[in-house]
Amino acid sequence: MxxxxxxxxxxxxxxxxxxxxxxxxxxxxxxxxxxxxxxxxxxxxxxxxxxxxxxxxxxxxxxxxxxxxxxxxxxxxxxxxxxxxxxxxxxxxxxxxxxxxxxxxxxxxxxxxxxxxxxxxxxxxxxxxxxxxxxxxxxxxxxxxxxxxxxxxxxxxxxxxxxxxxxxxxxxxxxxxxxxxxxxxxxxxxxxxxxxxxxxxxxxxxxxxxxxxxxxxxxxxxxxxxxxxxxxxxxxxxxxxxxxxxxxxxxxxxxxxxxxxxxxxxxxxxxxxxxxxxxxxxxxxxxxxxxxxxxxxxxxxxxxxxxxxxxxxxxxxxxxxxxxxxAGGGARPIYAETVTPTHYYGASSLLGVIVDGWKYIETTRPELYDLRSDPAEAVNLLAREPARADALGRTLVSILAAAGRAPGPAPESAALDEESRQRLAALGYLGRSGGVSSQVFDRSKEDAKDLIAFFRKDQRLNKLVEDKKYAEARALCEEMLQQRPGFADCHLQMSKIAASEGNLDAALTAARKAVAVGPKNERAHLQLAALLKERG
Missing domain, CATH: 3.40.720.10 (Alkaline Phosphatase, subunit A)
Incomplete structure (x- = not known):
């Protein structure tokens, strides 16, 4: 509408x-x-x-x-x-x-x-x-x-x-x-x-x-x-x-x-x-x-x-x-999602539905759990129950289609300034770019399950920079870049470290690398612009 x-x-x-x-x-x-x-x-x-x-x-x-x-x-x-x-x-x-x-x-x-x-x-x-x-x-x-x-x-x-x-x-x-x-x-x-x-x-x-x-x-x-x-x-x-x-x-x-x-x-x-x-x-x-x-x-x-x-x-x-x-209600489908893996790393989002104790998660390698017998979600039953997984997948598609048809205004940009972004970062939200479509299942992207260890390093890096433990942060950045050479945020963090230490040339070099490998990374562009303005 x-x-x-x-x-x-x-x-x-x-x-x-x-x-x-x-x-x-x-x-x-x-x-x-x-x-x-x-x-x-x-x-x-x-x-x-x-x-x-x-x-x-x-x-x-x-x-x-x-x-x-x-x-x-x-x-x-x-x-x-x-x-x-x-x-x-x-x-x-x-x-x-x-x-x-x-x-x-x-x-x-x-x-x-x-x-x-x-x-x-x-x-x-x-x-x-x-x-x-x-x-x-x-x-x-x-x-x-x-x-x-x-x-x-x-x-x-x-x-x-x-x-x-x-x-x-x-x-x-x-x-x-x-x-x-x-x-x-x-x-x-x-x-x-x-x-x-x-x-x-x-x-x-x-x-x-x-x-x-x-x-x-x-x-x-x-x-x-x-x-x-x-x-x-x-x-x-x-x-x-x-x-x-x-x-x-x-x-x-x-x-x-x-x-x-x-x-x-x-x-x-x-x-x-x-x-x-x-x-x-x-x-x-x-x-x-x-x-x-x-x-x-x-x-x-x-x-x-x-x-x-x-x-x-x-x-x-x-x-x-x-x-x-x-009374009843057990067959009501319950929807859940997270787009964090997409926004942070370009990986598959996780879109889930729970029906009558069964939980299906759509991602690169889909998952199916019987929550009544396996509340810890330790055993993926997808291979044993393909028909059930397919049925739940169709239910998920229906939920997303209905949600997409529902009347309502389009979301508006929050138009955050750098101070606001820093406040979100202080709360542990790392702020990345990357789009997500909830209507299309794309199994060609990385699976979030393969990225959780890298995500934890990413969280630790953010904390090290916040605590000004720059030597440890640099070492962790180098380790992370060996795993993902195109990860712009490591270069961005290196730029922030150099800027904090008063090394403007090194900060600019790292910021340019961040923009080069992450052209859609808004924070990298803002960092580079701020440094260029400071240099005059």
Missing amino acids: PSGSRHISRVVWLSFLVLVGAGFLFCSRSRPAIRNVLLISIDTLRADHVGAYGFPRPTTPNIDAVAREGVLFKNVHTPVPMTLPAHVSMLTGTLPPTHGLRDNLANRLPDASLTLAEMLKPRGFTTGAIVSTFVLDRRFGTSQGFDTYDDRFQAVHKIGDLSERKGDETARHARDWLDEHKAQPFFLFVHFYDPHDPYEPPEPFASRWREHPYEGEIAFADHCVGQVMDKLRQLGLYENTLIVITGDHGEMLGEHGELNHGFFIYEGALRVPLVVRVPGAAAAARQVDAPVSLIDVAPTIVSLVGAPVPKEVQGVDLSPWIAGRG
């Missing part, structure tokens, strides 16, 4: 909600009264590290307490293991191939898109958001529909950098926001970033979780969630607030060779928690096995407050399962 028509559709939808009025704000008589909505997203939170999901150590007592009073969805996947596109899917109810944001780096959500805040605001909700990473900065379009969008950090967590803030600051801002807006119905979105790498929990969590710092970060984030829950109770708002707690993606923790997330779409990176507490006894505590995607969050919240779900939304309304009336 053309952008102008999409804008008209959005205006008509919002006008319709206003005309319907706020009568549904307290829901129908068959549902508990909902005055407020609180959506909490905890970045990089694996479902299997949450106590309510069976984790043996006490990482999440506060989330567990909410789960005991609500509905826990046991089988939830993110459509993409990257912070920005995952949150855009969460807040729009659409898949990455539809909304167009495939990673954290290049694009922003167009203003013509329809977000959860925009769906709720016309129904009388005051809307606010408090985010904890630069990746969700308003320049990426995530502030649409929010009356207040708190993305300005006060405390410096990383030396000289304001790319993220710790959960105690986020929780303090959330409590202050609740104090200020307690008199009116509200929708508040709170994002905690702490479990994201590097794992550096504050005391006393650092000491308590010395052997398991990732778990310490989760425990700290959970503590901060508890502070927000306590504020709701203090203000007398807990019993009439719809509470939704989830995560944007997980963390691989070394599984399949990946330390963090974003490169693969195995379960460690895709499985996230989802806990929904609806006010009142009608929503008795229960656990639900049905397959769920993060794109279901928006339509579920909209439905629970009594509003119709916009036709643009691709997610499923989970309110029947919350009310205990849902």
Whole structure:
């Protein structure tokens, strides 16, 4: 649909909600009264590290307490293991191939898109958001529909950098926001970033979780969630607030060779928690096995407050399962993707679908797993089950075709300046060029499985340069260039090292090499231009 028509559709939808009025704000008589909505997203939170999901150590007592009073969805996947596109899917109810944001780096959500805040605001909700990473900065379009969008950090967590803030600051801002807006119905979105790498929990969590710092970060984030829950109770708002707690993606923790997330779409990176507490006894505590995607969050919240779900939304309304009336759903296909291998190295993207416990990953060497008997995805059953793989492949093609046909504006360039790119680099996002087509399977490119060791070296190189360990960085660059002589970013890093040491000639030589071997590498061109300007 053309952008102008999409804008008209959005205006008509919002006008319709206003005309319907706020009568549904307290829901129908068959549902508990909902005055407020609180959506909490905890970045990089694996479902299997949450106590309510069976984790043996006490990482999440506060989330567990909410789960005991609500509905826990046991089988939830993110459509993409990257912070920005995952949150855009969460807040729009659409898949990455539809909304167009495939990673954290290049694009922003167009203003013509329809977000959860925009769906709720016309129904009388005051809307606010408090985010904890630069990746969700308003320049990426995530502030649409929010009356207040708190993305300005006060405390410096990383030396000289304001790319993220710790959960105690986020929780303090959330409590202050609740104090200020307690008199009116509200929708508040709170994002905690702490479990994201590097794992550096504050005391006393650092000491308590010395052997398991990732778990310490989760425990700290959970503590901060508890502070927000306590504020709701203090203000007398807990019993009439719809509470939704989830995560944007997980963390691989070394599984399949990946330390963090974003490169693969195995379960460690895709499985996230989802806990929904609806006010009142009608929503008795229960656990639900049905397959769920993060794109279901928006339509579920909209439905629970009594509003119709916009036709643009691709997610499923989970309110029947919350009310205990849902059944089946096992054959629903769940989509997941990562384009990181393409953007970084020109390799095949990973496009996946999960149906009834079977998971198919389309790539150069496709993969098929029976998640019920092999949750670790250790045995590729493609050769044994070719017919099943073909059927799932056709399902994947259908999902991508439907996503491509879905109405919506094209993604817009985020137009990042060099400082913004450096802030993303400080968070571990390496920013490369390289296109991806989600509609065509190209098995002629390198397989991401063959590049994970190189990817880890790439991550280590970025950290060495950030820490100014230049001798080690040079040695690693030379080693990496022996493996991939055309890897422009090694030359780019060598240029940055030389420039930092005041060797302008060497910096220019390396920058020219980076441009020569990577003519589409925007960062290499920017580096060369900056150096030429400095030389005069």
